[in-house]
Amino acid sequence: MPLATTGELITSAATARSAVAAFNVITLEHVEAVIAGAESAGSPVVLQVSENAVKFRYGRLLPLARAAVAAAERAAVPVALHLDHIQSDDLLRQASDAGFSSVMYDAARLPYADNLAATKAAVDWAHAQGLWIEAELGRLGGKNGEPPLDAHAPGARTDPTEAHAFVTDSGVDALAVAIGSSHAMTTRTATLDHDLLKRLSATLDVPLVLHGSSGVPDAELAAAVAGGIAKVNVGTALNIAMTGAIRDFLAAHPEAVDSRKYLSVGREAMVDAVVRIVRVLRAAAATA
Numbered sequence: 477m478p479l480a481t482t483g484e485l486i487t488s489a490a491t492a493r494s495a496v497a498a499f500n501v502i503t504l505e506h507v508e509a510v511i512a513g514a515e516s517a518g519s520p521v522v523l524q525v526s527e528n529a530v531k532f533r534y535g536r537l538l539p540l541a542r543a544a545v546a547a548a549e550r551a552a553v554p555v556a557l558h559l560d561h562i563q564s565d566d567l568l569r570q571a572s573d574a575g576f577s578s579v580m581y582d583a584a585r586l587p588y589a590d591n592l593a594a595t596k597a598a599v600d601w602a603h604a605q606g607l608w609i610e611a612e613l614g615r616l617g618g619k620n621g622e623p624p625l626d627a628h629a630p631g632a633r634t635d636p637t638e639a640h641a642f643v644t645d646s647g648v649d650a651l652a653v654a655i656g657s658s659h660a661m662t663t664r665t666a667t668l669d670h671d672l673l674k675r676l677s678a679t680l681d682v683p684l685v686l687h688g689s690s691g692v693p694d695a696e697l698a699a700a701v702a703g704g705i706a707k708v709n710v711g712t713a714l715n716i717a718m719t720g721a722i723r724d725f726l727a728a729h730p731e732a733v734d735s736r737k738y739l740s741v742g743r744e745a746m747v748d749a750v751v752r753i754v755r756v757l758r759a760a761a762a763t764a
């Protein structure tokens with residue numbers, strides 16, 4: 477089917493008090509696993525390519541993007557493409573031609589005023605291209621080699637009053653909020669601040685996004701969806717599944733040299749992870 481747009485999927489989810497899973501992909505096996513898992517669960521999905529993934533691919537966006545588009549157009553469920561955690565303005569400007577309908581522009585590392593100015597400029601450009609744009613306010617850590625952040629550190633979480641001003645002044649279409657999760661967590665031990673999420677949801681009129689969801693237990697994820705999260709970003713959980721399955725396969729088959737053997741095992745492990753997460757979000761929406 478034709479590519480879906482991220483804006484349509486997330487707006488629809490927010491209206492229905494549900495959430496769409498957005499998975500970061502690095503290889504073609506990631507792309508195939510996410511789509512296969514979404515098809516198995518019968519749910520729409522967002523494929524995300526991060527700036528770090530582009531750096532891994534020798535700085536070239538198009539090879540992975542073209543593969544993702546081709547796979548998405550053959551999917552049995554709606555699939556959208558999202559360019560994630562972009563700091564490079566040059567990469568931002570490649571989004572439309574590469575098939576992406578949305579971008580997460582990441583200036584959260586900057587002081588508030590600089591974050592706002594940079595995001596506003598990105599929003600103005602993106603909207604002129606018909607792109608839906610997400611930003612982040614608060615500190616999640618875990619990106620670009622940083623350790624996962626202490627989510628309880630002073631100033632780490634998103635302030636509702638500041639967030640309202642940021643959304644109003646920047647014109648972003650969605651906001652990723654810091655409510656207790658952190659990027660790159662390898663254990664599912666995050667505890668979310670649901671009272672803060674409730675205040676953010678009541679204060680803001682744009683869809684809310686949860687980053688660092690790999691470290692969030694199922695019950696916490698379900699409560700986040702019930703509390704107003706409409707887009708759930710997942711990356712590390714896929715890499716844990718893939719790497720663990722490949723490690724086990726190679727330990728059991730030290731003679732293996734055909735990469736298809738262990739990559740297929742890794743891909744299937746990612747499919748299982750996608751199905752689990754999508755079903756958690758769908759069950760949460762059903763009880764919201």
